[in-house]
Amino acid sequence: MAQNNLFSADPLSLESIRGVLIRLEETIIFSLIERAQFALNPTIYQKGAIAQLKELGFDGSWLEWFLAEIESFHAKARRYTSPDEYPFTSNLPPPLLPPLNFPPILHPNTVNVNPTILNFYIHFILPRITASATQALAAKRRAEGVKGAGEWEDDGNWGSAATVDVSVLQAISKRVHYGKFVSETKFRAHPSAFIPHIQSQNRDALGDLITKPEVERALLRRLRKKASLYGQEMGPDGEPVSGLGNGNGNGVGANGHEEGGKGKWKIDVDCVVELYESWIIPLTKEVEVSGPVDYLIQRLDGLSEKEIQDLMDQPAKK
Ligand SMILES: C=C(O[C@@H]1C=C(C(=O)O)C=C[C@H]1O)C(=O)O
Numbered sequence: 001m002a003q004n005n006l007f008s009a010d011p012l013s014l015e016s017i018r019g020v021l022i023r024l025e026e027t028i029i030f031s032l033i034e035r036a037q038f039a040l041n042p043t044i045y046q047k048g049a050i051a052q053l054k055e056l057g058f059d060g061s062w063l064e065w066f067l068a069e070i071e072s073f074h075a076k077a078r079r080y081t082s083p084d085e086y087p088f089t090s091n092l093p094p095p096l097l098p099p100l101n102f103p104p105i106l107h108p109n110t111v112n113v114n115p116t117i118l119n120f121y122i123h124f125i126l127p128r129i130t131a132s133a134t135q136a137l138a139a140k141r142r143a144e145g146v147k148g149a150g151e152w153e154d155d156g157n158w159g160s161a162a163t164v165d166v167s168v169l170q171a172i173s174k175r176v177h178y179g180k181f182v183s184e185t186k187f188r189a190h191p192s193a194f195i196p197h198i199q200s201q202n203r204d205a206l207g208d209l210i211t212k213p214e215v216e217r218a219l220l221r222r223l224r225k226k227a228s229l230y231g232q233e234m235g236p237d238g239e240p241v242s243g244l245g246n247g248n249g250n251g252v253g254a255n256g257h258e259e260g261g262k263g264k265w266k267i268d269v270d271c272v273v274e275l276y277e278s279w280i281i282p283l284t285k286e287v288e289v290s291g292p293v294d295y296l297i298q299r300l301d302g303l304s305e306k307e308i309q310d311l312m313d314q315p316a317k318k
Pocket residue numbers: 018179182210211212213215216219280281282284285
């Protein structure tokens with residue numbers, strides 16, 4: 001399934017939209033595997049911590065500078081004229097080329113939850129995903145005679161780490177904001193089920209309409225399998241490395257003790273599952289409807305009484 005569903009024969013097919021979400025699972029898992037190679041490097045996430053950036057007049061963090069520079073180039077290449085791409089940086093330059101002729105799918109809206117995505121990625125995901133590399137760095141530093149805070153500082157891979165961070169953030173952003181397409185397709189399938197709750201601003205009822213627990217359960221089962229398969233260490237012969245642990249990335253089994261013969265992983269599989277269960281799925285549903293800046297609550301904005309009535313009279317699609 002390609003990730004660009006917008007020009008497919010039926011861009012509002014729920015199956016096609018879900019296919020994009022499933023395909024983004026690989027993008028996110030492999031990007032996290034790449035990031036797990038490097039230590040946390042906390043300095044690159046601290047605003048104003050890099051003197052050379054302040055000399056440039058940039059008072060954000062190293063990562064925010066990477067986002068600003070990369071997204072500036074992508075904006076000139078018209079990336080953000082696409083309705084499924086959302087920048088983390090504001091005040092980007094205009095595109096060099098005219099926008100592509102995207103089909104008019106989404107209702108005009110102002111939903112952009114990237115500040116929340118950036119926050120949970122830095123404070124909850126990064127420390128866990130980089131734990132193994134950070135612990136190895138601290139051990140190396142102690143062996144060099146460094147004790148205390150200096151053990152944990154950084155492995156110097158500021159550019160590589162931030163480059164991968166941007167890839168992870170862009171993939172998570174696309175995945176979460178795709179919730180708008182999910183909402184639109186569910187709304188168009190049965191407008192009269194949604195409209196009374198939109199008019200009464202009943203977010204709970206709208207949340208119940210869009211939530212599919214069986215889809216979420218299947219996703220988390222699939223995700224654990226993918227992260228465990230893709231994240232397993234392989235030897236030069238391409239066979240899984242028999243080592244310690246059960247996919248939490250640091251060689252210690254679920255019971256906190258070393259377990260021989262269980263294989264070894266490049267990534268904390270539990271963290272990948274928690275990323276979706278605790279952050280990506282709930283935020284996708286906030287974008288769909290239940291949050292403070294949701295898509296469906298704005299769905300009737302600008303429509304006339306007649307347009308709303310026509311939607312109410314529309315028979316539900318099977
Ligand atoms: C995305 C959908 O809507 C909701 C959000 C889901 C998610 O973020 O994975 C999965 C099922 C639904 O609860 C969907 O129905 O596929």
